[in-house]
Amino acid sequence: MKVKFADLKTQYLSLKSEIDSAVLGVIDELAFVGGKYPKKFEEEFKALYKVTECVSVANGTDAIYIALKMLGIGIGDEVITTASSWISTSETISQTGATPVFVDIDDYYTIDSNKIEAAITKKTKAIIPVHLYGQAADMDKIMKIASTYNLFVVEDCAQSHFSMLNGKYVGSFGNASTFSFYPGKNLGAYGDAGCILTNDNDLSNKCRMFANHGALKKHEHKIEGINSRLDGIQAAILSVKLPHLNSWNQKRNNNAMIYNSLLKDIDSVQIPKIRENSFHTFHLYVIRVKERNELVSYLNSKGVETAIHYPNPLPLLPAYAYLNTDPGLIPNSIKHHEEIISLPMYPELDSESISYVVNCIKEFYKSKLK
Ligand SMILES: Cc1ncc(COP(=O)(O)O)c(C=O)c1O
Incomplete structure (x- = not known):
């Protein structure tokens, strides 16, 4: 698929x-x-x-x-x-x-x-x-x-x-x-x-x-x-x-809830936390895993497109080397960019495709246990 x-x-x-x-x-x-x-x-x-x-x-x-x-x-x-x-x-x-x-990022x-x-x-x-x-x-x-x-x-x-x-x-x-x-x-x-x-x-x-x-x-x-x-x-x-935007946003949010419910039991996957009293419009659905690059390659081999938003924290880009930002001030951000994967997300994404993506992630972790 x-x-x-x-x-x-x-x-x-x-x-x-x-x-x-x-x-x-x-x-x-x-x-x-x-x-x-x-x-x-x-x-x-x-x-x-x-x-x-x-x-x-x-x-x-x-x-x-x-x-x-x-x-x-x-x-x-x-x-x-x-x-x-x-x-x-x-x-x-x-x-x-x-x-x-x-400034560093929070849990959200x-x-x-x-x-x-x-x-x-x-x-x-x-x-x-x-x-x-x-x-x-x-x-x-x-x-x-x-x-x-x-x-x-x-x-x-x-x-x-x-x-x-x-x-x-x-x-x-x-x-x-x-x-x-x-x-x-x-x-x-x-x-x-x-x-x-x-x-x-x-x-x-x-x-x-x-x-x-x-x-x-x-x-x-x-x-x-x-x-x-x-x-x-x-x-x-x-x-x-x-x-149409309201209904598209709602569909993105529904898709994120399906991902969350299917992924929540995989210990190695950190699903996105949603701020209290908020409505998250899920422009991107971003998970975090330690084995990021390996999982990206695995998903790719199974026909699942992914992306990384973004590979580096801004202060660590060459463009900002002149600022000499102390990496000790942005530990959460550094970890975040090492672990993130953006999974497929759009209003028209169907639940069958989401299940397929999640099953591929499960297979990946099963194969690691062998
Ligand atoms: C967080 C953020 N700010 C600003 C922009 C800039 O928007 P544009 O590409 O329309 O110039 C983008 C676009 O990707 C963005 O993601």
Whole structure:
């Protein structure tokens, strides 16, 4: 049997006629960049999120950069973030001229809120929690720390569209939140796309201006900016997909529960722990095992695709060698990246495939006992 890691084709086929006609509509109207389709998607997304402002941008990386820059973060500042994420979270801090400061992860694979205060200095201006894999970070504690030390909070929601904590969507706790709609994300476009959410009207105007060459109106460049706009085709596709996102997230969560129940009795496998009072949207279903590389090869030989998100903690990447982060400060993160495997996960994944994956894992451990 073959089990794909993700399956964008099946989802496309389920909405083919609507998506095809949305794309053709944009081409017919020549509404390629900016204009009514991004505006429509912004309105729909922010209404579901119950926030007042949505600024669509070209991708999730720009979303973080723009939000940080427009919060005034720059040279001489420090921004605290998690040691375990995709590099966009930290490279955007550096792009503003500020320095990333990495903090270890907790048992839920998100920034350890108990280790944040030790990383705060006079230069600290903001915290970027990442709701990694679809799991909510410890936002109540993080918001308390931010308020005590007067820090901005920018939530990186690239992997956590509509995840919840204590009845509230992640992405509606901080000063701003940023989203990626990269094709494989829970809500994915058919190219790059992203957005910033906030309840701060002044911040959203600044972000919109900066993302559009520093101008809210054509030729009225109040500042120098960048070119980071959502294109019409991507926006129209996102509008077709958005009404299905809740049910897709629920299916991901159901699939994760099936994995958890089938894997929980295998002593050698650590299943993901779910934060209390939260809804985990399982962008990724990540297990931890000591024999990671061997198991990856075994699953591969059985037709099961897997991935590793990500092979290294951010501070140990060559890009951050200059920071000389003490590995003793990030022990959980180091162990995590040595042991993780992302198993196949998507809404259309059926229980038969999940059982097959789990049986392969069981066979692997049985063969080790022989
Ligand atoms: C945690 C995280 N932050 C930011 C990004 C950046 O998003 P994009 O690829 O749309 O630039 C990603 C994308 O993979 C991500 O996983």
